[in-house]
Amino acid sequence: MSNAPDPIYSVENLCVRFPLAQPFSEMIAGKERPTVRAVDGVNFSIRRGEILSLVGESGSGKSTIGKALLRLLDPKVITGSVCFEGKDVSTFSKTDLTTFRQRAQMIFQDPYQALNSKLSNFYQVAEPLYVNHLTKTKEELYERVRVAMDQAGLRPPESYMGRFPHELSGGQRQRIAIAGAMVMNPDFLVADEPVSMLDVSIRADILKLIVGLREERGVSCLFITHDLSLAWLISDRIAILYLGKIMEIGKAEEIAANPLHPYTQSLLSIMPKLELRKEGKRELLSGEIPNPTEAPKGCRFSSRCPHAMKRCSEEEPAMSDSGEGHLAACFLLDEKKA
């Protein structure tokens, strides 16, 4: 872990509002488009060489945050600031953006979809170099592709280059995708559920690869997952998301050993432990995560919280620090302190 004081990313009060479908008639009438808040005021930072995990169910906005970090969303839908090395990504000039695209990369969830099946593995890995005109000679291009594939564990690289993604297994494809990200020597990586589509038996390889990049090259990473136990396994810190907002953030060990927010506690209790479970140990929540358009008032978790009080549906709890950067947004914590 790094002691460098300046974070590679700092995110302040990030909100993302997606416009909903609007009839053509209303569009020409100039009516304001209805929106849905996918991300609703999120603050966090990622230190150099750190792996931060975003954990949440579908609809929690975790992938949207990942895209916002990489400036993949329409700037019109974003408010708040996302700073990469102290500079707001929305203010990037064209040249800034070109450098930025080389330094921040992404790994996708589905290795079957993230690679264009009509292009060879070589091209998949070499494409970033092509589109950014990063290599001058063919030899240099070939060498960089070879090194990246080797690093991604595709050995020998030559045996993969001429083939196409559909000739490979899911794990090998994900390695191609990782090689395609590594070929530019990025400093930062968004890994969006990189193992959720893979067989259990090969998840470890991909996770080791990501951890290895951090260990050997100091690559920082935002690891997006729905699986708290995977987040706990590989990351330094974990942020728990619920309906577009961070409920709890802190060191991975802290979150696992001493969860503060009721949502985290419940998530933790249903994680499989591969041991005989004692009766009643699971704290199941009722219902499902509401649609972001119908988020409850006050604390957005209040509609499913087993400890919900009257206050919870009236006002929204602020993040409170319980020491060592372990923060949670819940009124129960205030009561404990008081």
Place this chain on the structure above:
Amino acid sequence: MALLEVTDLHTEFAVGKKTLHAVDGVSFTLEQGESLGLVGESGCGKTTTALSIIKLLPGNAQITSGSILYQGEEVTKKTRKGIRDMRWKEISIVFQGAMNALNPVMTIGDQIADAILLHENLSKEAVKARIAELLERVEIDRKRATNYPHEFSGGMRQRAMIAMALACNPKIIIGDEPTTALDVMVQAQIFDLLERLRRELRMAMILITHDLSAMTDTCDKAAIMYAGKIVEYVRVADLFTEAAHPYTRLLMSSYPRIGSERKMIDSIPGTVPDLTDPPKGCRFCDRCPEAMPICRETPPPEILLPGEHRVSCHLPSLIQKEGAKHV
């Protein structure tokens, strides 16, 4: 007499000119009220095994040998009518991905009624009352019987599917990856519900899953399948301490154990063998860290260990284990 007894089941698919041995000599028994987990990676034949029981196989698949005894009757010899009468009334299924498994143009109530009326001669009112009771059992408001599937959330659809599966009071319920594509919390809810209903209604259950961890809270016994065969058959209570087959043990170490010591999980290198041309020895030998020369040549013997524990492996430590019996 066991409720369901499957012996040496072989089911094959015709793929072009080749034959794919999807299920290759599978045996297990299921007692009344018992739940069995069929676990394995995708393509190892677990769904085919389950669907063979009610002969719900695609046109290019066929049960080639073996016997399936349901309440002492041979299913493979039943007439079409006999099979149809058995489906849903005796054995029902909760399919994966309830969005597609429910008919989009019928209301939930009508779809449940469709199943009831097919097997029972009930009055309109009785059917209506039954639907309301079923929906409440799965914690859905009875008024929502008039809703269409698309008006339900993912978890609710799966609950409705469960209600439909219970419609004719079956003795066995098959869950075919019932929680894929659902959120972790909803997954836990569905497993919890299935487990509760099974106990209340004293049904037997076969749970098909690729996720070893999902099954451990729900099942009494686990059958670990690899490439069309059951490699290990063990009580879940013993699984964590007694797992004997190298595949089972590797599979167990590919899950992180949150709360204990942080240790990187393991992977199983290599890929599943081609089932149109399976290896002649042990099917796991290419990926097994403990493979011996004999593993490539001879199929492993089945070893009976104490406590209904069966393992198919050549490992001497197993063969010579105390109380081990050869089959």
Place this chain on the structure above:
Amino acid sequence: MNRRYLLKKFLQAIITVFAVLIINYFLFRIMPGDPLAMLVRSPSLSEEAKASVAAMFGLDKPWYIQFFVYIKQVFTLDMGTSFIYKKPVLDIIAERIPATLLLTVPAEILAVFFGCYIGMISAWRRGTKSDVLGTGVSMVFYAMPTFWLGILMVTFFSATLGLFPTSGMMTTTLGDRSFWAEAGDVVVHLILPVITMALVMLGNYTLVMRNSLTDVLTEDYINTAYAKGHTAKNVLRRHAMPNALIPVTTLITMNLGFTISGALQIETVFSWPGIGRLMYDALQGRDYPLLQGIFLLISICVVGANFLSDILYGYLDPRVKA
């Protein structure tokens, strides 16, 4: 189906009708070169007719006034006077509508019924001989030029076998007859054109039904139905067909609007005195007011049929939301 969906579709239809009006306007006025010269290019036009064209289209006024006059004419149902028939366009069209309906309605019913049936059998027995035959025959009729099939029918059944009259709607030389004798005569005249038209439309419905049902049969809920213990026939009847019929029904409704243009060829070949034949005559005689009126009528029929199909879709498919 909710109100918003209906409203949205209704608005769309209104916008489309308006667009059609505009296209219609420009189509007949803003052509390359001098519009009057363009319009009266036909040498057979008399001076009187030329003057009436100029007056009717108001070509001496600025274009926005012309457009306003045109819109006003449309809304007051004043479509001008036909060159050939020297009567108001609207009256002529109204006279011809019953004949076209008499032809198209039975043809449509026959085509829908047999097309859907053949399509259903083809999909259900996909790959068998009956599928290859059913699909093959449908494709042949689908690919055939409509008028050619009509001519062949006339040649074979009327000219060679002498079974049916070759053209027209009734035999005019017979003088006064009872109503039933006249009706019988019309039916005899109707058989060939109706069969021809039904055969031509049949192919489209067969193929759509087949594709739709084939897709439905691969869905998971079909498997669920089998697992419940339904017989194959019941699965088809209760679970597959209700789903497969949704796109087919909307297509059939949508096609209703196009039926008149299909009738054009049939009516021409069989000299059937309907809207289609009228349009052919108007084209031959370059009768622009009449042509414009018919074109507007057909376009609005199509827009109306589309709107109807949207409503029907919203009614049949519970998934449709605004």
Place this chain on the structure above:
Amino acid sequence: MITEGQIPHIKNSFIGSFRVFCKNKMGVLSLIVLLFFIFIAVFGQLLVPYDPQSFGQNGIMEAPSASHVLGTDEMGRDLFGALVSGTRTSLLVGIFGTVISMVVGALIGIVSGYRGGKIDALLMRLTDIMLVLPWLPLMLVLAALMGSSIWNIIAVIGLTGWAQTARIIRAQTLSIKERQYIERARVIGSSDFHIIRRHILPDVFPLILADAVTTAACAIDAETTLSFLGMGDITRPSWGMILHYAFESGAASSNAYWYLIPPGLCVLFVVLSFSYIGNAFDEIFNPRLRGRSENGAS
């Protein structure tokens, strides 16, 4: 060691697709029929012993004989010669009309699908309007107003036929746009142009091809109908025009089968071939899109 130049970049899917195509018997047969007609269109004139426009020396309405394989028409012209020169016109209209409607349709479809937003809304409204316009009457009116030159007919067919293509291409572009490899292409810094050229066009192209075949069938059918209804180009006789003269001269009632059957059969064979090839393409490239409707086929 392999050098970069030896490594394939883009999958040559043509050979693979062709193999799949070859398994479709009707598709292969249709392709052969079509190639035969194209051959006739190009070299056919060499086979005809008579000048198609010359008349007077021959008998009128003669049944087929050794000197006139397909007989003669009411003005004594050799019908075999007319049929051969009609092939050229019909195929010309079919091909050019298709090319225009494909270019327009694909352009609108890709722009609409890729850009989205207001441009998309506007273009799709336009497409919807084009789709509901009854195109046979529209073509007739346009042909009547613009004059019956073959190029006008091609323009009319091209400009009325693109809407269905635009819709299909837009739908496909939308679905491709949502794929993760497009997102990945953006993450690595690709320009819109690069994404369209490298990722969208190659994926849309098979669909354009499949749709082109169907459109070609419609275009030939449309030309035939236009000509039959007397809106054809008199200087370039086509199959439809032969049928027009046949009908006008009362060939139906006088049972002049040699005058009526061959041109219709030619249209039928060509249209049917295009349809079967289209079916085969659909099965290769996009089995899910089979259910689409053909609006406006009158």
